[in-house]
Amino acid sequence: MKILHLIQKPQNRGAETFACQLANHQLTQGHEVKLVSIFSGEAELPWKGEISSLRASVKNRFLDFPAWKRLNRIVREFQPDVIQTNAGDTLKYAVFSKLIFRWNVPVVFRNASEVGRYLNSKFQKQFNRFLYKHVDWVISVSQASKKDLVNHFPFLQSRSQVIPIGLEEKSYIKAIDLRSKGNHHVVHVGGFSFEKNHEGLINIFQKVLSTVSGAHLHLVGDGPLRSKIEDLVRAMNLENRVTFYGFVNNPLDFIKSADVLVLPSIIEGLPGVLLEAMYCKTPLVAYDVGGISEIVSERTGSLVEKDDEDSFSQRIEENLLNPDLARIESAYAQVCSHYMNKEISRKFSEAYQRIVSKQRLIRQSS
Template identity: 30%
Template sequence: MKLLQALFFPPEQPGGVSSMIPYLQERFNPPHWEMELFSIPKRIRSKGSDAVEFQTFDWHQYEASPVVQKYVQTYRDYLWWTRLRLKTTFDLIHAHHPIAGLAMKEVFPDTPVIQSIHSSYERELILNGRIQENGLEHQFLTSIYKELEHRTDRLLTVSHSFKEYLRPYVLNYDQIDVIPNGFDEKRFKPIPHENEVAQLVTVCRLVPAKGIDTLLEACARLKERGLAYVLHIIGDGPIREELEQRAQQLGVYSETIFYGYTLHPEEFMPFFDVFVLPSRAEAFGSVFAEAALCSLALVGSDIGGISEQIANGTTGLLVPPDDADQLADALEKVIVDPAYRYELARNGSDHAKNHYSLNRVVHELKKIYLQYKG
């Protein structure tokens, strides 16, 4: 069976999709399976010029928005690149971004296209202050879900909470399948270590949606309580300078290390003790599974896919988003009690191995793919 995994970003880019899809290839071996990966290079800009029409709504009512114009142009560019680069046919295409799915169905109308929806672009834009809830952009981006449902052959998503999020925007919510992301355990090598001072780490893009401002406020509370720690922030983004200034204002800059972007944080994540990320929204939160497989204790927001990964008090700790006091309380528990921290880390690692292994994802995907075998 000849398969195409259609990504948006190149597979070396950070994120949940890129942490899983490239590792699928070695599990879909010839002669029974052939798998290719496809994505659009970042340098492709304003190449496409096709007229764009959607079948379930008129996008022109939203075209006054620059965000909508950019999205549609990106769709044109993806179409242009697909037609330029793909000259062969496939038995099945699995798309991992809405633009990829719509473009593939446009270019290969007779090929089954399975669409995985990994996150909510509109929710991220709202939380990051880029668009207004219920504004033109929000209406356009949520209309895309029904278009995907109408044009592709099957919808998948990564968590039950995100499936519930999609309910208002599709006609057949009950037909969406949930397959959480999977991870190749060989990439993660826990290392026994004893840190005299608790080492906290977070890995994310530095945008408001990730709640790093709340984390810095919680760390200020920890310092006020006389607790020793170091916070490692791995990632970059548009609010990095703002966060560095906030750390200075809160008096925690000397306890905080800003690393910037790192391609493979899992290579040195095992040397830390606690992974913490107080996101304001998260469809799945792949980095939590990755941190668990590195045997770190988990602390996260009680929202979205994070809540499905963490059983509070057993495989990690959950706190309300935007609550620096409760986040500080949770961090204090794992800082002052190493035995409890190790217990959470061990339970979290076992849970991740049992529920988020790449082998499980491969098994579930093969069952779905074979339903479309000619």
């Protein structure tokens, strides 16, 4: 089978990283795979091959005829059996290119979040309805993500399924010595965007310090709101208790080194960082949003009602001072059994086969 993956751009983000990991496994399975980015980027992604770029215009993304034409040329030359669009503007570019240049390849949309949270106007909803009308199949990362999408666009019910995100097997993860920073280490990994709720995290951490005075917060990641959070840390006189690392190539090493990983996000699909914590045998605390409750329960971690900062801080304290070893082992077993990319990739291939077979039947009957 020939598979074409569309990604937003080469950037260190979960959607792009998972698309590359998935594509690598599909290569191993014997498929022919091509990766194409909408926009140019500089990040090095974990893809074994070359990433082509449509060199799309960020300022003209709603009327980018040259980029739509380039995608058409790639589709005509590569002749994929299926095209998977992975977040960002990928679905938009695929749909417009397909409609204008009339290529006939099934389009799969990978839904990795809660789409409804981003529909802030009637125009946005109508525009997204138009795009989804031209999607052949949707693969959502969690039941919550699927439910959210279908609630807003009920016509997608009959062409949707759930396949979760997965992890790559690691033979060794190196722990980082963080003892110079304090006695108890709280780690957060994620981009500085409003969804990740860093401001709430700083408030929560300040509460933790009132009980666990030797605690230190390690913030791994970068993004547009980083400077704002740095200002907040200074204003709260927490400079000696909070460290900013920016983007790192080895986030698993930080997770492995943590006493607890935290995720107080207000919007999530199925965050891979929680699976990574389980795989590293690191306790975790997270808000109950999106599909998080589908992987985090009292058997595998600490789940807190959204916006309950007092309970969140208490669960952090519990995990720092008295970690539940049975829970840690249960979480690790869950990830190894159900969330490794080698098996996850097979589920994607099975979905593609069904979509392609259905397309062939439609062509034969017409």
